[in-house]
Amino acid sequence: MSKSERTRQYIIEKTAPIFNTKGYEGTSLNDITQATGLTKGGIYGNFKNKDEIAIAVFEYNFERLLIMLNSEISKKKTYREKLLCFPELYLGFLGEKFPVGGCPIMNTAIEADDTHDKLKKVAKNALLKWIDSFVYLINKGKENGEFKAEINPEDKALIIISLIEGAIMITKVTGKTKYLKSLMTSLKVHIKDF
Amino acid sequence: MSKSERTRQYIIEKTAPIFNTKGYEGTSLNDITQATGLTKGGIYGNFKNKDEIAIAVFEYNFERLLIMLNSEISKKKTYREKLLCFPELYLGFLGEKFPVGGCPIMNTAIEADDTHDKLKKVAKNALLKWIDSFVYLINKGKENGEFKAEINPEDKALIIISLIEGAIMITKVTGKTKYLKSLMTSLKVHIKDF
DNA sequence: AATAAATTATACCAAATGGTATAATTTTAA
DNA sequence: TTAAAATTATACCATTTGGTATAATTTATT
Numbered sequence: 001m002s003k004s005e006r007t008r009q010y011i012i013e014k015t016a017p018i019f020n021t022k023g024y025e026g027t028s029l030n031d032i033t034q035a036t037g038l039t040k041g042g043i044y045g046n047f048k049n050k051d052e053i054a055i056a057v058f059e060y061n062f063e064r065l066l067i068m069l070n071s072e073i074s075k076k077k078t079y080r081e082k083l084l085c086f087p088e089l090y091l092g093f094l095g096e097k098f099p100v101g102g103c104p105i106m107n108t109a110i111e112a113d114d115t116h117d118k119l120k121k122v123a124k125n126a127l128l129k130w131i132d133s134f135v136y137l138i139n140k141g142k143e144n145g146e147f148k149a150e151i152n153p154e155d156k157a158l159i160i161i162s163l164i165e166g167a168i169m170i171t172k173v174t175g176k177t178k179y180l181k182s183l184m185t186s187l188k189v190h191i192k193d194f
Numbered sequence: 195m196s197k198s199e200r201t202r203q204y205i206i207e208k209t210a211p212i213f214n215t216k217g218y219e220g221t222s223l224n225d226i227t228q229a230t231g232l233t234k235g236g237i238y239g240n241f242k243n244k245d246e247i248a249i250a251v252f253e254y255n256f257e258r259l260l261i262m263l264n265s266e267i268s269k270k271k272t273y274r275e276k277l278l279c280f281p282e283l284y285l286g287f288l289g290e291k292f293p294v295g296g297c298p299i300m301n302t303a304i305e306a307d308d309t310h311d312k313l314k315k316v317a318k319n320a321l322l323k324w325i326d327s328f329v330y331l332i333n334k335g336k337e338n339g340e341f342k343a344e345i346n347p348e349d350k351a352l353i354i355i356s357l358i359e360g361a362i363m364i365t366k367v368t369g370k371t372k373y374l375k376s377l378m379t380s381l382k383v384h385i386k387d388f
Numbered sequence: 389a390a391t392a393a394a395t396t397a398t399a400c401c402a403a404a405t406g407g408t409a410t411a412a413t414t415t416t417a418a
Numbered sequence: 419t420t421a422a423a424a425t426t427a428t429a430c431c432a433t434t435t436g437g438t439a440t441a442a443t444t445t446a447t448t
Contacts, residue, residue, distance in 0.1 A: 002415090002416095003414085003415065003416090028404075028405070028406085029404095029405075029406060029407085030404075030405085040406090040407080040408090041408095041410095044406095044407075044408080049406080049407075050406065050407090
């Protein structure tokens with residue numbers, strides 16, 4: 001790994017929580033230099049512009065989340081247990097395992113959908129990938145005979161994601177974890193009925 | 195209504211769609227003067243600062259939404275029909291009836307939850323109000339014998355809101371209305387099981 | 389119609405924004 | 419170890435940001 005590759009990665013890691021809390025527009029170059037200890041020269045020698053940092057950071061935040069979730073999923077044997085990981089894990093989404101600032105997909109989707117085409121596109125792709133990963137798991141569970149034959153994988157994937165994102169949004173803005181618990185319990189009940 | 199009250203209202207109405215698409219930080223004073231045709235003097239003679247406009251605009255966007263939804267609900271007789279209004283209405287959330295830029299509660303919650311205490315508070319109150327209105331409807335339906343005795347109104351309210359907000363977020367960022375249809379159908383099915 | 393009061397326009401401000409040219413410094417390879 | 423290449427710091431830039439003091443103009447009241 002060359003020096004510039006290491007610095008690039010360093011910048012991404014140091015600014016990831018900032019972008020995910022302040023938003024991609026709300027994060028200033030000043031925030032970036034402060035968080036990294038580098039000067040503008042150091043930043044712009046490694047990235048063309050702020051957009052490029054924002055996109056790299058988004059992809060980092062999303063990948064990190066996927067890797068963490070997949071590592072938990074892979075511990076489970078049945079597909080129902082794999083799906084049941086999600087309500088279980090997201091009960092602790094305020095903890096260290098999860099990106100600071102909430103779900104990067106939702107944050108970016110909401111901020112960029114009407115204003116920032118490039119970011120919108122990466123958020124879209126990430127979301128489609130996430131939907132697909134649920135569809136894959138549910139299909140496997142169907143082939144397996146674990147899940148009912150009549151359930152529609154995409155429909156169920158969308159419900160799972162909506163309940164998770166809804167839980168994050170509602171819990172973060174109200175500060176009440178009872179809403180998180182309620183929604184993750186509902187999700188659990190729902191998955192048990194697959 | 196005094197001149198200043200009319201101007202205040204005029205500023206709110208003209209900038210409401212801007213705040214709801216660009217975000218409350220992302221909307222500049224320049225955007226506001228352009229949209230209203232007023233100068234800074236005209237704006238600051240009626241509002242103390244940008245925050246005050248943002249909050250007034252949020253409350254306007256939210257009230258408008260509530261009024262529209264309530265006017266549809268009041269047309270229905272049974273409480274199940276009243277709840278079924280939501281999946282029906284939100285199928286057309288991209289139309290004129292709904293605020294431009296998506297759901298003001300979600301937009302504001304996501305933007306402000308880690309950065310802007312005042313806006314976070316108004317978004318929180320709006321959300322709690324919305325939850326309560328669902329709880330009220332579900333309780334009425336229970337008293338009525340329309341809904342099962344064992345369902346928990348708050349749990350169900352949270353599911354309804356999550357599916358709606360999830361649908362908006364997913365549909366706006368992917369541009370695929372099939373996701374909207376899928377989620378609103380799921381919500382319909384869910385309400386029919388109350 | 390005259391005057392006091394409220395409202396809006398003009399002209400300004402300091403600070404912050406994203407970005408760049410260039411000079412200084414490190415890395416890297418020979 | 420030295421020279422070439424890559425990286426980072428410094429100093430700058432034009433533009434935009436939110437906000438204000440004051441002057442001009444409307445409104446409202448008598």
